Amino acid sequence: MARSPADSDPPSAVSRRGFIRRAALGGGGLVGAAAGAGVTISRVMLSRPGQVLRAGAGLVALVAVAASSGAPLPARRSAVSGDLDFTFGRGGQVTTDVSPDDEAFAIVAEPDGRLVAAGRAGGSFALVAYDRDGMLDAIFGRSGRVTTSFQADAGAFALLLQPDGKLVAAGRAGGAFALARFAGDGTLDPIFGRSGRVTTAFDTDAEARALVLQPDGKLVAAGRAGGDFALARYEPDGTLDPFFGRSGRVRTAFSADAEAFAMALEPDGKLVVAGRDGGRIAIARYGADGLLDAFFGSGGEVTTAFSGDAVAFAVALDCEGSIVVAGRTVGDGGSRFALARYDRRGVLDPVFGSGGQVTTAFSGRDEARALVLQPDGKPVAAGRASPADVGGDLALARYEGSPDCADPSTSVSPSPPGGGRVLRGSTLGTPPTSPGDDGAGSICPGEAPPSTVERRVRLSKKWLARAGKTTSQRRARGFVRRAERIVARAVADGRLSPRCAAALERLMVGAAPGAVRQR
Known part of the structure; x- marks a missing residue:
């Protein structure tokens, strides 16, 4: 990938905020990974270091891309070095057929490493779940796929994990906000x-593009209604909150046609919504x-x-x-x-880039x-870089930020604490931290247990939870026994320490008691 031109390069002092950082992120702070011909990147999710979903040190980019010609729903995973994570799917990517006409617009990572992508398929909401290694999650919906219809043509643009x-x-469904909530197995x-479904009409065509969850369990959706910013807040049961705006709805007019694409929740409960006002960036x-x-x-x-x-298209809040x-x-x-960077009053930060603004060309x-x-x-920042309107590469750029936000007790590499963060309606969870969790990687510091072990342990727990049926118990034990053999081979060829193997065995015993003969 070519370097950014001169207007994006830092001058002699690379510590100035808003300029591209050269070190540890490809040439000139930029990286790119090919997305394939005929494909348009519609959503990118970045996880923080220390999450289960990591490919080496640094950040991990998780991408849902929409095909321009009705091809299958694709997803890919890559490290911030620009190298695709070859432990995920085939060569770092997977594609999934849901219908002849499907697109992905949102993606979340669960604490155990499972990915769930959301979009539309044949006029319905569509969700697809992948295990950490990129295989479809057989316990989610029908062979990893879920479609949910409304009474009108529908599509999902935002997704979060509670x-x-x-x-x-x-x-959206027809011309209204549309929401749907699913259990972990994909059932409504x-x-x-x-x-399991909610629709909210405004007095004009509307759609939701961003979603956040408040600490009290209320949900706030943001998008557009006609040419205005539009928001709606819901109680945990899906009913509109009468104490938000007018009967749960808010509309905000700007000087031109406006629409919101991103939203962030401040610690004091205020909502920051970002998008466009005609040809300008707009924030409210x-x-x-709701006022x-x-x-x-x-x-x-x-x-x-x-x-x-x-x-x-994205918004974040710093320390x-x-x-x-x-x-x-x-x-x-x-x-x-x-x-662009603003202070709490909404004033551009003059020490960020040039007068608070930065542009970067790929x-x-x-x-x-x-x-x-x-x-x-x-x-x-992550997105796409292309010489044409469709297709192109996955592109990432890292910039110098606020030195006041640096935490001297942590480092970016290899694994500072994780934590939730909303990215265009996608919530990133924290990694498992104890042997009682599903995550295998968290109990073997400095080692990389085979991803198939964690997947089989999680599947065994799911089967064991299925009403205690004999067939479910048998399948759970089968998953764990195969995981045990994988661990034994990894120890034999020196890829895993005996100490880590013992910890994994304790995890497997908890997943399917009696299936593992502990050393």
């Missing part, structure tokens, strides 16, 4: 809305009651112009309460990554779709 393991997808949650901040925050920008709204039309957005700006026959038609802040405060 602490109880339930999945909530948000998007009967206590949410009507048989709301109080817990615009008068202390932010001009009456709660901020718009920022770049040299060309601009839009924000100082500053707001960082990432998206694209269009001009000179192409597009670039566009980032190969002509580039856009950032996800954003995460490392524990040391450095922003990492």
